[in-house]
Amino acid sequence: MARSADSGLLRYFLRRLAVMLGLLVLVSVLIFAMVEILPGDVGNLILGQYATAENVDLVRQQLGLDRPLAVRYLDWMGGFLTGDWGDSWRLGTPLAPLIGRRLYNSVVLAGVAFAFVIPVSITAGIVSALRRDRLTDRVINGISVVSITIPEFVSSMFLILFFSLLLPWFPSSAMVPEDAGPLTTLRYLALPVIAISPVLIGYIARTVRASMITELGADYTRTAYLKGLDPRTVITKHVLRNALLPAITVIANQIAWLVGGLVVIEAVFNYPGIGQLLLQAALVQDVPMLEAIVLILAAILMLSNLAADLLYTMLNPRVRAQATGGAT
Amino acid sequence: MSASAGVLRVEGLTVEYRVGGTAFPAVRDVSFSIGSGESMGLVGESGSGKTTLGMAILRYLPENGSIAQGSIFFDGTDLVPLGRRELSRIRGNRIAMVYQNPASALNPSLRAGEQIAEVYRAHLGLGRDAARERAETMLDLVQIPDPHGAYDRYPHQFSGGQKQRIVIGMALAMDPSLLILDEPTTGLDVTVEAEIVELFTDLRARFDTAILFISHDIGLVATVCERVGVLYRGEMVETGATAATFQRPTNPYTRGLLSCRVPPGASKESRRLEPLPAGSRDPEPGACSFEPRCAFREPRCRQEHPALYDAGGGQRSRCFFHETVAEAGPPAVTDVATQPAAPSDGTLLEVRGLRKVFRSGGREVVAVEGADFTLAAGRILGVVGESGSGKTTLARVIAGLEVPDEGRVVLAGVDVTKPAHKRTVEARRALQMVFQHPDGTLNPSMRIGQILRRQMHMLSPDGGADAEQTLADILKAVQLDPEHLDVRPRQLSGGQQQRVAIARAFSTSPDLVVLDEPTSALDVSVQAAILNLLIDLQRREDASYLLISHDLAVVRYLADDILVMHQGRIVEHGPAADVFDSPQEEYTRKLLSAVTVHAGKLASAGPPARAQDTAGGPVRT
C-alpha cells in the first residue's frame, strides 16, 4: 500500500514537472517576444542616436538580428540549454559565468534572509494567535501592518542613516571583501537582510496567525481538548500540523517578493547580486542579459513553487489522496 | 456529599454569552440529574441552548461564554471551580463526548487509530504499542472492519458512518461514567443513523455509561432515552420519563412540539398538521417565555415567571396551567383533511432515459442513470433517497440548472432538455423551484419587494398593471404583510424567508414546482406551517409538485406518488400508499425499516400502548 502511494506521488511529481517545463517554454517565448517586440532599435541602442544607417545594419547583422524571429528564438533557446547564453551587448562578455556568479551572491543573501525570516515570522504568527486580542497580539499585529507596507528602499535608507551613519555599527555597503570570514560576511549582510525582512515577516506571520486561529477554532481541536489532552499536546500535535501547511504556500509565494526586494536592496547596498545586474541591464537595455536573467528567475520561481506544492501535498493526507488518484 | 443521587447533577446552571459588553443568557437556571447507567434526552429547537448546556458540563465554552451561576456535580465533585489540569483528567476519561459532525471532529491529518490511542496514552500513560493494541480492540468493538489496517488510515478514507464509529470509539475508550451525545446522527443518512443507534444499544449493554443525549429529534430521543428534558429559550420547561412525557405532555411547548410533527405514516388525506404559532413578539421580561406562542395563555402568564411545578407522574412542568394542559391531551385532529388528488387529466412532465455524469479530475461520477418517469398534472411526486442517490441532480436537470448527458425532459409537450436561459419564457414561467436553505434562497443585498417584482417582470411580460395586485394576493396567500416588501432577507426568520421563496415560485402561477428539501433546514414547529401552506397552494393553483426529500415522513405526508432512488437509479415508483405499505424492492424495505427504528417508537397522536414500549429503555428492532 505504501509503495503504491509512493509511486502515485512520483507520478504526480513527474506530471507537475512536465507541466512546469511546458510553462517555462511558454514563458521563454513570452520573454523573448516581449523584449524583441518592444520599441527601441538595437543598433541605435548600442551605437547611439547618431550612428549611420550602414553601421546600424552592420551591428544588426553581427548580432544576427536580420534573421527571422522564430530562428532567432530557437537559436537562443538552443544556446541556453547548452550553456551558451550569448554575450552581453554592453560588456561584450559571455553571460553565463557572469550571471552565475551574481546568482550565487544573491542566493547567499536570500538564504541568510530566509534563515532569519522563517523562524521569526512563524513564531510571531503562532504567538500572536495563541495570545489573540491580547497585548502581545496587538503589538505583533501592529508591527506587521506597518512593516508590510514600507518599501524596502525606505527602510534601507533609515537603517543606513541609523546604524551606519549615526551609530557606525554596520557598513552601509554590502560589498563583502574578498577575504572576509563568515562573521565579517554576516556583518556586511546584516543591514540588507534586516531591510528586506519586514515585509516578508509581516506576510508570513499574518498567514500563520490566521490559519492558527482557524485551526484553533476547528471541531477537531475541541475533540482533542475534550479527550483530556493537555494544551501543549493539543497545540503541537493537532493544531500546528494543520496550521503550518498554508505557511508553506505563503513562503513559496514570498520567494517572488524576495526576488523583487533583492533588486531594490542590492541597488541600495551596492551588493553584486543578480538583482543589481538585472537593474543595470534594464536601465541600459542590454537585451540578451535581460532575457537571460528573467528566464533564470522564472525557472527558479517556478521550481520553488513546485517544490512547495509537493511538500504541501506530501504533508497533507487529503490533498495527497486527491493528487495521487483517490484511494490509497 | 450533596450529590449522592446520580452521576451528574446540574443545579441552577446559567450560562451567558457576552456580545459587545452585554450578557445574553443561553442557558437559564437549569437543574437536572442523571443516575448511573441512565440515559436522559435533552430536546429543543435551534437556539434552545441544548448544545451550550452540553458544552458547559465539560466546561468547554467559547471565550465570550461563561458559567454565571450554578453547579455541575459529577460524581460528587463540582466541576465549575475546577482548574485546567483537573478538567483534563476528567475529560475523555470520566466524561466523554460524541459530536454532531464526525467529519470535522476528527483531525484530518492524523491517522484514525492514533486519535484513539492518544486517549490511552494521556489517561493511562500507556506506551506506543500498548496504546495501539487497545485502540485496535476499540476499533473492532465499534465494528470497523480490519481494525489493524484501519488504524493507519486517515479520516477521509472512511465513510461518514464509520467516522462516527471512530469518534464513538474514542469516547468510550476509557469507559466513561458519562457520555454526552450532541446530535450524533444529524446529517447522517437514515440507514446509517439506524446502524449507529443500533451500535449504541449494543454498547450500552457492555458499558455501564450514563448518557446525556442532545437532539432536536423527538422520535430518536424516545427510542434512546428513559428520561427527557425539554428546553425552550435556555430554560428547562418539562422533565419526566420519556414515555410518560410524550404521551401526556404537561407543558404547552412539549405538547406543541409533539403535535406539529408529521406523524409517521400520516398522509395529507388523513389529517392536517398542527403548526406551532411563531409568536408575533418577544416574551415580556419576568414573564413566561413561551407565553407569546402559547395556546393556553392567561393574563397571569404575562406577569409572572412560572416555576418548574410537579405535574404528577414524575413529570415537572414550567407552566401555571400544567393540569389543564395534561387534561387537554393530544390536540384534536383537524377534520379539514385534504381531498385526494383528482385522477390525472394528462401528463405534465415526461422524463426519458435521463443520464447525468459529473466529471472532475479525470474521474467520472454517474449521478443519474436511466431515469424514466412521468408526472401527471395536479399531482405530487415525492422523490426519496439517501445522500448521493441522485435525487437533487435529477431535480436540477429537470429545472434546467444542469444539462443531462443523455435523455429528454418534456414539459407540457415541449422539449425542455436545455439550460434554463435557453428555454422559452413560457417554459421558465411554468416550472418553478423552491430551495432547501432559506438563508441562501434570497439575495441578501435586495429587498423582498425587489426580489418578487423582478421575478414577475422577467416571467410575466404582460403583467404590467395587474402585477401589484398579483403581488398583494400572493403575499397574502403565504401569510406575509405588505410591510415585508421593504425589508431585506436577513430581517426575516427562516420560516418567513421560505415563505418569500414560495411566494416567488407561485407569483407566476406555475404548472410544476420543484421542491428541493423545502423544510429540511427548518425547525419542526416551522415545518408544519410550511407544509400546510404548500398543500393549500397546490390545491389552489392546481400545480404539480416534484418533491425531493430525505425525510420519509414528509414525503409520505405530501406525495401522491413516490419514486425511490438509489445510487443514481430509480428503484421503485408507484402510488405513495403502495410503496410505503408494501415495498417491492429490497432497498426500499431497508430504507423504510431504518426510519421505523426511531420514528416508529413514537406516535404523538397514536395509541398509548405504543408509547408505553419505550418506558423500559431502548427498544431493539
Added chain:
Amino acid sequence: MIGTRLRTLLASPGVTLAVAVVLGWLAIAVIWPLLVPYGPTAQQLGGRYAPPSAEHWLGTDNLGRDVLSRILAGSRSVLIVGLASTTLGVAVGTTLGLVAGFYRGRVDELLMRSLDLLMAFPIIVIASVILAMLGPSRLNLVLVIALMLAPYNARVVRSAVLSWRDRDFVAAARLRGESGAYILFRELLPNIMGTVNVEFTMRLALSIFAVATLSFLGFGIQPPTPDWGLMVSEGRPFYQIAPWVVVAPAAAIASLVVAINVVAQRLRAS
C-alpha cells in the same frame, strides 16, 4: 450605513490618525500650489545642502531646491498614479474574478493559471523590464502597475464569489433566465462590495509602494518632476552630508503607505 462605517473607522485613536494622514495628503496633493513657500523646481545654487532652518524647514537639496516644497508637490504624482492604477487594476481584477468564480470550468482554469503565472513573478522585476522597454511615462506606469495588481485582486474576488455562487438565489436567477452580466453585476457584486472596498484600500497601499519603488529605481517619474521616490534616489549619494534630503521623502512615503494600510486593516476587520 456610511455613518456606522465611519464610526467604526474612527473608533481607535490610531485609526483616526491614519484617516487624518490620508485625507491630509489628499488635500495637499490638490492644493499644494497654495502652500509651497518656494517653487518645487526652483534652484538656488548658492544655497545647496542647507540644513533645516526657519527659511527652509526641511533644508535644501543638492541643487538648492527647497525640500519641503518638493515634498508637498511630490504628493500629487504619487497619489495620481497610485489612485489611477489601483482603480484600473481593481476594476479589471474584480471583473476577472467575477467571471472566473462564477463560470468556473475552463474559463476559470485558463484565467487563473495565467494570473498565477503573472503572480509568480516579482512585480518590480516585470515592471522594470516593461518600463525599460516602453520608456518611463506616467501612463505606462499606471498601466504596468494596474496589470500587476489585477491578478491579486482577481484571486481575492474570485474566492469571495465562490462562497456566493452556489447559493440558491443565484440558481433562482438562472431559472428566471437572467443574463450572465445581470447575475455577475446585480446579484453577486453587491454582496462582495465589502471585499472589493477592502481590496481597493489594500491595493492602493501596494500601488503607492510600487510607484515609489519604481521611481526610486529610475523607471517611474522622471526628473525634474518632484517625486518622493525619485527624491530619495537623488539624495542618496549625499546622505552623509545632507541626510534631510533623504529622510524627508522617505518619511513622507512611509506615512502615506502605513496610514492607508492601517485604514485597510480596520476596514477588513469590521
